[in-house]
Amino acid sequence: MVDVQDKEITMEGLCSISSYDQWARIPVSGPLPKPRYKHAAAVVQEKMYVFGGNHNGRYLGDMQVLDFKSLSWSKLEAKIQSEEPSDLTGTASLPPCAGHALVPWGNKILCLAGHTREPTESLSVKEFDPQTCTWSTLRTYGRSPSSCGGQSVTLVGGTLVVFGGEGDGRSLLNDLHVLDLETMTWDEFETTGTPPSPRSEHAAACYADRYLLIFGGGSHSTCFSDLHLLDIQTMEWSRPEHQGITPEPRAGHAGVTVGENWFITGGGNNKKGVPETLVLNMSTFVWSVVTGLEGRAPPTSEGSSLVLHKVNGEDFLVSFGGYSGRYSNEIYALKSSRKSGVPSGQLNEPETNGLASVAENSSRGVIFEIEELQDEKTIKRADTSKTLLQAVKGEKSHIEEKLNQEELQSSRLKQELANVETKNVELTKELDLVRNQLSAEEARASQLENEISDLQQRLQKMETLEKESESLRLEKDAESDDSSSGSNQRPADKGFWRWNG
Numbered sequence: 001m002v003d004v005q006d007k008e009i010t011m012e013g014l015c016s017i018s019s020y021d022q023w024a025r026i027p028v029s030g031p032l033p034k035p036r037y038k039h040a041a042a043v044v045q046e047k048m049y050v051f052g053g054n055h056n057g058r059y060l061g062d063m064q065v066l067d068f069k070s071l072s073w074s075k076l077e078a079k080i081q082s083e084e085p086s087d088l089t090g091t092a093s094l095p096p097c098a099g100h101a102l103v104p105w106g107n108k109i110l111c112l113a114g115h116t117r118e119p120t121e122s123l124s125v126k127e128f129d130p131q132t133c134t135w136s137t138l139r140t141y142g143r144s145p146s147s148c149g150g151q152s153v154t155l156v157g158g159t160l161v162v163f164g165g166e167g168d169g170r171s172l173l174n175d176l177h178v179l180d181l182e183t184m185t186w187d188e189f190e191t192t193g194t195p196p197s198p199r200s201e202h203a204a205a206c207y208a209d210r211y212l213l214i215f216g217g218g219s220h221s222t223c224f225s226d227l228h229l230l231d232i233q234t235m236e237w238s239r240p241e242h243q244g245i246t247p248e249p250r251a252g253h254a255g256v257t258v259g260e261n262w263f264i265t266g267g268g269n270n271k272k273g274v275p276e277t278l279v280l281n282m283s284t285f286v287w288s289v290v291t292g293l294e295g296r297a298p299p300t301s302e303g304s305s306l307v308l309h310k311v312n313g314e315d316f317l318v319s320f321g322g323y324s325g326r327y328s329n330e331i332y333a334l335k336s337s338r339k340s341g342v343p344s345g346q347l348n349e350p351e352t353n354g355l356a357s358v359a360e361n362s363s364r365g366v367i368f369e370i371e372e373l374q375d376e377k378t379i380k381r382a383d384t385s386k387t388l389l390q391a392v393k394g395e396k397s398h399i400e401e402k403l404n405q406e407e408l409q410s411s412r413l414k415q416e417l418a419n420v421e422t423k424n425v426e427l428t429k430e431l432d433l434v435r436n437q438l439s440a441e442e443a444r445a446s447q448l449e450n451e452i453s454d455l456q457q458r459l460q461k462m463e464t465l466e467k468e469s470e471s472l473r474l475e476k477d478a479e480s481d482d483s484s485s486g487s488n489q490r491p492a493d494k495g496f497w498r499w500n501g
Contacts, residue, residue: 013068013069013070013071013311014026014068014309014311014314014316014318014333014335015311015312015314017316017333017335019335020335020336020337021290021291021334021335021336021337022291022334022335023277023291023293023297023299023319023332023333023334024332024333024334025297025330025331025332026071026318026331026332026333027071028066028071028072028073028331029070029071029072029073030072030073030074031073031074031075032073032329033050033062033064033073033075033321033329034055034060034062034329035055035321035326035327035328035329036052036053036054036055036060036321036327036329037053037054037055037098037252037301037302037303037304037321037322037323037327037328038052038053038054038098038099038150038252038303039051039052039053039054039060039098039303039305039320039321040052040053040100040101040102040111040114040305041102041305041306041307041320042102042103042104042109042307043068043104043307043308043309043318044104044107044108044109044130045107045130046067046068046069047065047066047067047068047130048065048066048068048307048309048318048320049063049064049065049102049109049128049130050063050064050065050066050305050320050321051063051064051094051100051102051111051128052094052096052097052098052100052114053098053303053321054098054099054303055327056327058096059095059096059097059098059115059116059117060096060098061094061095061096061097062075063075063076063078063128064076066320066331068309068311071331076133077133078094078128078133078134078135079132079133079134079135080094080134080135080136081134081135081136094111094126094135095116095117095118096116096117097114097115097116097149098114098115098149099113099114099115099149099150099151099165099166099200099201100112100113100114100115100149101113101114101151101152101153103153103155103160105127105155105181107129107130107131108127108128108129108130109127109128109130110125110126110127110128110138110160111125111126111127111128111135112124112125112126112153112160112162113145113147113148113149113151113153113162113165114149115149115150115166119147119168120147121146121147122144122145122146122147123144123145123146123147123148123162123177124137124140124144125137125138125140125179125184126138138184139184140179140184140185140186141183141184141185141186142185142186142187143186143188144186145162145175145177145186145188146167146168146173147167147168148165148166148167148173148200149165149166149200150164150165150166150200150201151163151164151165151166151173151200152164152165152202152203152204152214153204154204154205154206154212155206156206156209156210156212156232157209157210157232158180158181158182159178159179159180159181160178160179160181161176161177161178161204161206161212161232162176162177162178162179163175163176163177163196163202163204163212163214164196164198164199164200164202164214164217165200166200170220172198172199172200172219172220173198173200174195174196174197174198174199175188176188176189176191176195176230189235190235191230191235191236191237192234192235192236192237193236193237193238194237194239195228195230195237196214196217196224196226196228196237197219197224198219199217199218199219199224199251200217200218200251201217201218201251201252201253201267201303202214202215202216202217202218202224202251203215203216203217203253203254203255203264204255205255205257205262205282206257207257207260207262207282207283210231210232210233211229211230211231211232211282212229212230212232213227213228213229213230213262213280213282214227214228214229214230215227215228215247215255215262215264215280216247216249216250216251216253216264216267217251218249218250218251218252218269222249222270223249223250223251223268223269223270224249224251225246225247225248225249225250226239227239227240227242227280227285240285241285242280242285242286242287243284243285243286243287243397243401244286244287244288244400244401244404245278245287245288245289245401245404245405245408246287247264247278247287248269248274249269250266250267250268250269250274251267251268251269251302252266252267252268252302252303253265253266253267253274253302254266254267254304254305254306254319255306256306256307256308256317257282257308258308258315258317258336258338258339258340259338259339259340260281260282260283261279261280261281261282261336261338261340262279262280262282263277263278263279263290263306263317263336264277264278264279264280265277265278265299265300265304265306265317265319266298266299266300266301266302266303266304266306266319266322267302268302268324272415272419273300273301273302273324274300275292275293275294275300275411275415276289276290276291276292276408276411277289277290277291277292277293277299277334278290279338287404288400288404289404289407289408289411290334291334292407292411292414294414294415294418296324296325296326296328297319297324297328297330297332298319298320298321298322298328298330298331298332299319299332299334300322300324301321301322301323301324301328302322302323302324303321303322303323304319304320304321304322304328305319305320305321305322306318306319308340310340314335314336315335315336315338315339315340316333316334316335316336317333317334317336318331318332318333319331319332319333319334320332
């Protein structure tokens with residue numbers, strides 16, 4: 001795990017990054033694009049073009065441009081060209097979309113697939129001309145694939161290979177379609193072997209203009225970490241046995257190739273985001289960790305874009321946008337120590353398990369030389385040297401694998417520690433909130449106690465008044481009874497005597 005370089009970039013631009021294999025945040029100028037993820041990016045003539053994406057559930061349809069020389073952003077007001085070349089529909093742009101793909105083709109950019117508010121039945125191919133700032137729809141032949149998003153679109157020689165994605169009704173796909181860019185004709189090939197399971201948000205790469213690699217992706221319930229290889233010439237799927245570290249399952253990651261190295265950044269699974277930047281050597285299928293990154297930067301986010309830009313013979317990985325709890329519009333760059341200048345004649349063709357091993361070719365050369373040796377002593381020495389060399393290589397490979405595992409474990413532990421610290425901060429805030437609520441409830445309870453005490457005093461007064469009222473009533477009733485008794489006796493006596501008389 002390494003720390004992020006967060007330093008000021010001078011007028012030299014990306015060339016001012018001195019350290020290799022470390023992500024650096026790139027300060028930029030100009031109006032910043034809206035934060036987004038599931039957008040697409042492509043590099044044409046020293047500029048990175050970013051189109052579409054998703055922000056808070058809303059699809060975007062703007063075209064943003066980052067000039068690598070000045071490191072400044074600008075927004076293009078693109079036009080749409082109809083079937084008539086002279087007819088431009090004002091400043092309207094393509095329908096907003098996300099989960100699509102941008103592919104540089106010469107000095108133009110091809111745009112394929114993606115999710116839209118009003119999906120079409122079939123996949124269309126759009127072309128953007130940076131010089132005229134216009135979009136146009138290319139006419140294709142053959143049976144076009146169904147509309148989808150989250151698929152992979154890979155340039156293999158003079159063809160575009162479209163694999164997987166999520167179609168209408170959230171149906172997951174694992175079909176394969178090939179567009180010949182010379183004839184603009186779609187073909188759907190039948191393949192042999194076991195293809196990858198239906199998935200979307202995976203990554204794909206081309207090696208030696210012949211092999212298509214598929215890594216990761218997700219279904220509606222799980223994420224994958226499997227690696228698949230398709231030989232475009234034989235149309236046969238295989239599962240190469242990889243070495244080195246075992247990548248975590250992920251979807252929504254981004255990838256770019258530098259020579260025979262395939263860099264993978266970002267993505268996430270059902271548990272967490274993935275902070276490590278990985279690289280796969282496509283000739284040996286060895287996975288290793290390039291670096292790690294803490295925080296919510298584009299290289300650790302889901303749905304970020306990743307492009308390759310060359311400056312003065314150096315290869316720079318440029319990451320933009322993504323989502324990791326919040327939407328991003330930041331730019332990060334990494335200067336790769338792995339060079340892309342690999343002569344095509346030195347690329348080894350795969351055998352039964354994928355690509356041939358350089359070590360095997362070296363062994364054959366040594367054996368051939370040994371067979372030509374006549375001196376037994378020389379043969380013995382050669383065998384001893386070969387054994388020692390193999391032992392050293394094996395030990396080196398073992399140490400490198402252990403080191404990669406330790407780096408990955410350290411990266412995971414730091415990420416877990418950061419998560420615990422974040423959780424601790426959240427719990428502290430919740431505790432303070434509960435304390436404030438408890439204080440408010442105690443004040444309210446005290447006020448209620450005072451009101452109850454006041455009511456009890458009033459009740460006692462009322463009881464006293466009732467008793468006094470009852471006593472007065474009884475006295476009044478007694479006086480009334482005495483008065484009634486005296487008045488009744490006198491008339492009775494008078495009558496009695498009158499009757500006797």
